[in-house]
């Protein structure tokens with residue numbers, strides 16, 4: 257849809273509204289909120305309704321998005337809406353042709369960049385403007401990427417982040433849902449979490465985390481399931497579960513106490529103490545810390561040398577180290593996921609998410 261000097265016409269706008277109804281792929285909560293806000297602004301002007309109650313999560317998120325547009329002129333909102341829909345339609349057109357499964361696994365990642373060279377498969381989290389917060393789609397794509405990496409001919413698999421963060425953990429907008437959806441979404445979330453963590457427990461090759469910046473939540477707890485964790489000295493390690501009304505995941509309720517002792521684990525997992533990279537290294541969670549200025553160069557030089565070692569020997573040694581605990585880890589993972597399913601439906605958790613979304617709380 258082309259722009260005119262006057263912006264989108266009413267006809268362009270109406271046609272975009274109709275196009276939205278035909279969209280086959282769910283564009284995700286973030287985009288839906290933006291569309292809603294611009295639609296309301298284009299049709300009614302600045303937000304003019306009372307702020308919904310704090311527990312009315314979905315209407316509160318919609319209201320916030322509309323209210324955030326302030327006095328944006330109706331014409332600009334109309335144009336923005338048309339542009340947003342046009343972007344969505346073209347991306348869904350190109351993905352509507354069914355591609356062979358193998359192709360999709362190689363090239364079809366929307367939230368990751370996956371590359372393979374010098375015997376190393378690199379999976380890079382790629383939502384730098386959102387600090388690589390993990391959406392449902394991202395968990396699913398990481399599982400697909402791990403599955404592909406486990407079968408390719410690389411020796412080592414690396415997970416890292418694009419931009420300033422390794423990852424800010426679970427994307428809290430995953431929780432922007434209406435109260436009547438809560439139970440079902442919590443159930444599905446628990447299955448997703450169990451399957452996601454299960455992929456790391458079972459991953460058959462050496463797995464390396466290149467922690468390029470701060471890590472929060474599940475992007476910290478999952479690290480104990482990696483074989484090497486290299487961190488920039490800019491990285492921090494933060495597990496603010498209690499602040500969020502939540503509980504530990506990724507087997508950390510077992511792996512952290514066994515790694516650093518129950519007292520140090522409690523400081524992180526119960527009280528949410530944020531560690532520096534040096535502290536995380538002293539507690540055994542990180543293998544080695546590098547100065548940020550030389551981090552990428554030093555780490556990749558090291559990994560390229562390791563990737564030339566005999567592939568099968570590396571894989572078998574990894575499995576020998578990990579196999580003792582596998583069954584136990586799967587049982588712990590299932591139990592942690594079950595407990596979180598309950599937590600996600602609690603008022604404590606709801607309030608914490610609302611506080612973040614309304615920008616009252618930041619870690």
Ligand SMILES: CCCC/C=C/CC(=O)SCCNC(=O)CCNC(=O)[C@H](O)C(C)(C)COP(=O)(O)OP(=O)(O)OC[C@H]1O[C@@H](n2cnc3c(N)ncnc32)[C@H](O)[C@@H]1OP(=O)(O)O
Nearest residue numbers: 385386387389424425426427428429445449473474618619
């Ligand atoms: C189904 C499996 C479930 C597994 C469960 C796992 C549990 C966890 O992982 S708990 C950890 C959850 N994470 C958080 O609580 C972090 C929340 N984020 C923050 O506190 C801050 O954003 C930050 C300290 C990470 C960074 O602060 P900074 O001031 O540098 O940047 P911001 O302006 O806040 O962020 C930029 C941009 O990114 C969005 N964003 C960042 N993190 C998240 C997140 N976890 N969920 C959703 N969105 C996030 C932030 O809203 C900003 O977006 P806008 O530019 O659109 O405002």
